[in-house]
Amino acid sequence: MKAHYQDPAQIRRRRIEAGLTQKALAKRARASKAHISMVERGVAGASAPLLSRLAEAFGCEVADLMPSAPASGSA
16 A cells, blocks of 8 residues: 555544545535545545645644654654
């Protein structure tokens, strides 16, 4: 599986908490339902513009859709 910058679980969790279906989120974020599904599963990445639209749809910052920084300072 290819590594992506966004956290798929965070995107899915926020969508569910917002009470949105993948189809409804796709409409708000101007993306296809299939692409939203792939982003949530970690199969595809979201572009910077899509991440911005997702954050806007959720009422959060783009940084909130990123994985948490590792606790250790490993490089």
